[in-house]
Amino acid sequence: MSGDSPMWLDSASATSEDWIARDAASVLNTYGTRPLTFERGAGSYLYDVNGTEYIDFLSGLAVTSLGHAHPDVARAISSQANTLLHTSNLFGTEPQVRVAERLIALLGRGKVFFSNSGAEANEAAIKFARAWGRAHGGPDRFHILTADRGFHGRTMGALAATGQPEKKERFMPMLEGMHSLPLDRPDQFLDRIGDETAAVLLELIRAEAGVLPLDVDFVQEVARRCADTETLLMVDEVQTGIGRTGAWFCAEHYGITPNVVTMAKALGNGMPIGATWVDDDVAGQILVGDHASTFGGQPLATAAAEAVLQVMARDGLPERAAEVGAMLQQQLLDLDGVESVRGRGMLIGVQLHDGVAATDVAAACRRSGLIVGPLSLSAVRVTPALNIPVAVLDEGVQRFERGLSSCLS
Numbered sequence: 202m203s204g205d206s207p208m209w210l211d212s213a214s215a216t217s218e219d220w221i222a223r224d225a226a227s228v229l230n231t232y233g234t235r236p237l238t239f240e241r242g243a244g245s246y247l248y249d250v251n252g253t254e255y256i257d258f259l260s261g262l263a264v265t266s267l268g269h270a271h272p273d274v275a276r277a278i279s280s281q282a283n284t285l286l287h288t289s290n291l292f293g294t295e296p297q298v299r300v301a302e303r304l305i306a307l308l309g310r311g312k313v314f315f316s317n318s319g320a321e322a323n324e325a326a327i328k329f330a331r332a333w334g335r336a337h338g339g340p341d342r343f344h345i346l347t348a349d350r351g352f353h354g355r356t357m358g359a360l361a362a363t364g365q366p367e368k369k370e371r372f373m374p375m376l377e378g379m380h381s382l383p384l385d386r387p388d389q390f391l392d393r394i395g396d397e398t399a400a401v402l403l404e405l406i407r408a409e410a411g412v413l414p415l416d417v418d419f420v421q422e423v424a425r426r427c428a429d430t431e432t433l434l435m436v437d438e439v440q441t442g443i444g445r446t447g448a449w450f451c452a453e454h455y456g457i458t459p460n461v462v463t464m465a466k467a468l469g470n471g472m473p474i475g476a477t478w479v480d481d482d483v484a485g486q487i488l489v490g491d492h493a494s495t496f497g498g499q500p501l502a503t504a505a506a507e508a509v510l511q512v513m514a515r516d517g518l519p520e521r522a523a524e525v526g527a528m529l530q531q532q533l534l535d536l537d538g539v540e541s542v543r544g545r546g547m548l549i550g551v552q553l554h555d556g557v558a559a560t561d562v563a564a565a566c567r568r569s570g571l572i573v574g575p576l577s578l579s580a581v582r583v584t585p586a587l588n589i590p591v592a593v594l595d596e597g598v599q600r601f602e603r604g605l606s607s608c609l610s
């Protein structure tokens with residue numbers, strides 16, 4: 202088990218290229234080559250190990266919605282780290298209870314299960330749906346319907362729910378009873394909701410697939426059919442939730458009342474946390490021992506989440522995301538090389554002109570001092586912090602324009 206020289210000893214003198222090489226040599230290559238190594242962030246700015254400044258239009262994949270090193274979040278984490286880090290879920294802790302209460306105030310009567318990520322929040326939802334289905338229709342009622350191209354995570358249950366076959370191929374067989382259905386024939390989707398369906402799980406804006414919103418009428422019809430057949434309506438708000446789309450939860454835009462809502466990402470502004478809210482009916486079916494997570498809802502993560510929820514409410518950030526997001530979408534749409542803009546609030550997919558590669562645009566933007574993420578071959582994700590100052594946003598759009606124009610022939 203002996204290794205070569207202990208490279209971590211010479212960190213102080215390592216250059217950016219050293220870090221990239223060490224990253225590639227030591228971290229399993231599931232993310233591809235990482236082009237930059239960041240050292241610190243402040244608000245909507247990121248700084249790499251060379252000290253180069255970037256405006257952050259990615260927010261760590263829609264996570265740092267309050268920007269980097271937000272003072273309230275930093276204070277909450279620091280104070281909690283000096284108070285109590287972990288007790289196990291055999292005991293209660295104050296921040297966990299306060300966050301659960303706040304989420305119930307936002308989503309309605311029910312209960313919250315805490316985990317550490319979006320995939321885990323969905324794993325919990327899948328288990329809760331199975332318990333609920335069994336109680337309401339017997340052991341055959343375990344099927345869960347999801348939408349084609351929706352994304353729900355990489356663990357085996359969440360992956361089975363994901364409607365992107367290319368992500369599943371190498372890991373077959375999938376969990377039984379998970380059905381990702383096409384949306385081109387909505388009536389066929391609706392007809393599948395029946396006696397053996399425990400739940401429908403929807404990502405209302407399919408973010409990872411390219412920021413593709415589901416049709417409002419279709420979703421409302423699904424909600425009606427779920428209510429008629431006593432099927433659970435579960436909404437994956439891992440990316441859309443906590444203000445990102447211009448409402449606390451995207452379900453509000455769709456005028457639906459889900460039975461289960463999953464969330465993660467922005468809830469901790471970078472602290473890993475997932476949460477699964479269930480209504481009282483579902484909560485009533487879950488028994489002691491049905492589910493657990495050693496770290497789920499631990500004090501450090503929930504202290505951060507509590508600060509996030511307080512700042513979001515205090516500063517009116519969901520409302521701001523609606524306003525500033527509409528402005529930003531228009532600014533992006535006006536640029537040469539942009540075909541169309543999709544999304545809601547500050548969850549934005551920018552469709553580029555034919556033949557313009559998203560990875561090239563992301564690389565060119567980095568050279569202009571802006572971080573954006575490719576979403577697909579020809580679309581880019583723009584998800585700035587919800588509190589980004591307008592002047593920084595404008596400067597970011599200018600950097601985007603410079604990056605994009607260098608890719609137009």
Ligand SMILES: Cc1ncc(COP(=O)(O)O)c(C=O)c1O
Nearest residue numbers: 318319320352353354439440465
């Ligand atoms: C809608 C949605 N659900 C689930 C997940 C999985 O979350 P995580 O990566 O935290 O497991 C993601 C991640 O991008 C997501 O966007």
